[in-house]
Amino acid sequence: MAKVSMTVNGKAVTGDVEPRTLLVQFLRENLRLTGTHVGCDTSQCGACVVHIDGVAAKSCTALAVQCEGQSITTIEGLASDGKLHPMQEAFRERHGLQCGYCTPGMIMAALDIVRRRGNELDEHTIRDQLDGNICRCTGYHNIVKAIEAGARAMAK
Amino acid sequence: MYNFTFHRPTTVRQAAGLLARNPEGKLLAGGHSLLPVMKQRLAQPSALVDLSQVEGLTGVELKGRSVVIGAMTRHADVANSEILKEVLPGLASTPGSIGDPQVRNRGTLGGSIANNDPNADYPAACLGLGATIITNKRRIAADDFFQGMFTTALEEGEIIVKVSFPIAKKAAYEKFKHPASGFALVGVFVSKRGPDIRVAVTGAGSNGVFRVKSFEEALAKRFSPKSIEGLTIPTSGMNSDIHATPEYRAHLVGVLARRALAKATA
Ligand SMILES: Cc1cc2nc3c(=O)[nH]c(=O)nc-3n(C[C@H](O)[C@H](O)[C@H](O)COP(=O)(O)OP(=O)(O)OC[C@H]3O[C@@H](n4cnc5c(N)ncnc54)[C@H](O)[C@@H]3O)c2cc1C
Ligand code: FES
Ligand code: FES
Numbered sequence: 001m002a003k004v005s006m007t008v009n010g011k012a013v014t015g016d017v018e019p020r021t022l023l024v025q026f027l028r029e030n031l032r033l034t035g036t037h038v039g040c041d042t043s044q045c046g047a048c049v050v051h052i053d054g055v056a057a058k059s060c061t062a063l064a065v066q067c068e069g070q071s072i073t074t075i076e077g078l079a080s081d082g083k084l085h086p087m088q089e090a091f092r093e094r095h096g097l098q099c100g101y102c103t104p105g106m107i108m109a110a111l112d113i114v115r116r117r118g119n120e121l122d123e124h125t126i127r128d129q130l131d132g133n134i135c136r137c138t139g140y141h142n143i144v145k146a147i148e149a150g151a152r153a154m155a156k
Numbered sequence: 157m158y159n160f161t162f163h164r165p166t167t168v169r170q171a172a173g174l175l176a177r178n179p180e181g182k183l184l185a186g187g188h189s190l191l192p193v194m195k196q197r198l199a200q201p202s203a204l205v206d207l208s209q210v211e212g213l214t215g216v217e218l219k220g221r222s223v224v225i226g227a228m229t230r231h232a233d234v235a236n237s238e239i240l241k242e243v244l245p246g247l248a249s250t251p252g253s254i255g256d257p258q259v260r261n262r263g264t265l266g267g268s269i270a271n272n273d274p275n276a277d278y279p280a281a282c283l284g285l286g287a288t289i290i291t292n293k294r295r296i297a298a299d300d301f302f303q304g305m306f307t308t309a310l311e312e313g314e315i316i317v318k319v320s321f322p323i324a325k326k327a328a329y330e331k332f333k334h335p336a337s338g339f340a341l342v343g344v345f346v347s348k349r350g351p352d353i354r355v356a357v358t359g360a361g362s363n364g365v366f367r368v369k370s371f372e373e374a375l376a377k378r379f380s381p382k383s384i385e386g387l388t389i390p391t392s393g394m395n396s397d398i399h400a401t402p403e404y405r406a407h408l409v410g411v412l413a414r415r416a417l418a419k420a421t422a
Contacts, residue, residue, distance in 0.1 A: 042192060063191070065206075131256035
């Protein structure tokens with residue numbers, strides 16, 4: 001077993017884990033933060049996207065011990081004071097989901113697009129940058145609309 | 157995934173020591189090739205030596221007429237490097253085409269070339285620019301480094317520290333992306349630096365990245381897509397799988413080489 005400590009959604013956490021424990025397992029099973037999903041476990045689908053030190057990453061393809069000392073943000077860390085984050089609100093308003101399985105990863109990836117590309121995003125950029133996130137339900141149309149609107153709302 | 161011990165050295169020397177003490181151990185960089193293979197239990201390292209805390213392994217630096225990139229520099233950081241976009245945009249665009257944004261946020265230059273996946277992009281850039289791979293032990297020319305699929309000149313316990321890319325006046329990469337995996341079905345990197353002309357191909361060959369001498373000779377007269385118009389490469393040695401036949405891959409080499417030349421000379 002190895003000791004690991006990191007900051008998750010602003011709180012310091014520690015745990016005893018086997019080195020082979022994936023970050024997503026640590027989040028879901030040790031911390032019970034089940035908003036981060038596992039869709040494929042093969043680094044393809046993006047359902048597991050979280051931010052590691054502010055940068056989007058697939059948490060099924062990182063070890064918990066690799067994140068020693070780092071700061072993790074999951075979907076649970078976005079809302080504040082009972083109010084949804086503007087990107088979450090945009091997904092709700094624009095109906096950017098059906099079953100919701102891909103949604104946490106989509107939102108975390110969307111925030112990374114805003115970080116890299118700013119608040120004014122066109123459809124082509126959004127679709128291109130969602131390359132690593134798969135949705136089996138929506139056909140992406142409303143996801144793209146939601147991200148466009150959410151990115152704008154974040155500028156306010 | 158089989159279990160292993162986990163180590164976090166802070167210097168290259170410590171990392172080398174850990175590898176020496178753990179002969180079945182492996183280096184861990186971005187983990188985006190190694191961890192998936194370990195999940196499938198196709199690799200069973202007894203120890204992982206994480207390079208993320210090792211000092212001096214990241215960054216893009218201009219050194220004389222070369223650009224030197226640290227082994228642990230992430231794909232996204234190479235793609236976004238202002239220096240690189242200015243002096244060698246053809247190289248900057250290569251990691252920009254790898255996988256998806258999340259993969260580019262984690263994967264590294266050193267990990268990619270140490271892995272030498274036959275469909276990976278960086279090997280084409282290294283060979284296509286005549287880069288030098290600098291390890292903790294020696295300097296290896298790209299022409300000697302890549303030795304067939306998933307095989308390199310790296311010895312047991314050898315660590316890539318950085319890669320030096322000569323600045324070519326003309327250089328470009330064109331890739332036919334596999335629509336599902338994002339890897340190169342075929343990718344061609346071309347460059348011209350004085351009399352040194354290179355055409356390097358990834359994805360197509362059943363033995364990994366290779367140079368196309370016939371194209372290079374034809375381009376010696378004039379570095380232009382026209383010079384290789386109508387030239388073909390033999391289908392023997394081309395990869396064959398459910399994604400593409402050897403004939404199709406050979407055809408794509410010509411098409412992509414001409415596109416890359418057009419881009420490099422635009
Ligand atoms: C979904 C997905 C899509 C991808 N698409 C592409 C693509 O389109 N094109 C492409 O080229 N690649 C692609 N990749 C692979 C990606 O670029 C990997 O990041 C890269 O191949 C390996 O780099 P890494 O830093 O993740 O290395 P790791 O996985 O950590 O290591 C890979 C190997 O290199 C060794 N190693 C690592 N660093 C060093 C070093 N400094 N010295 C010596 N040995 C070292 C390790 O021991 C290991 O054997 C994709 C990966 C995924 C998961
Ligand atoms: S579960 Fe991580 S990418 Fe699909
Ligand atoms: S809403 Fe069901 S997978 Fe995207």
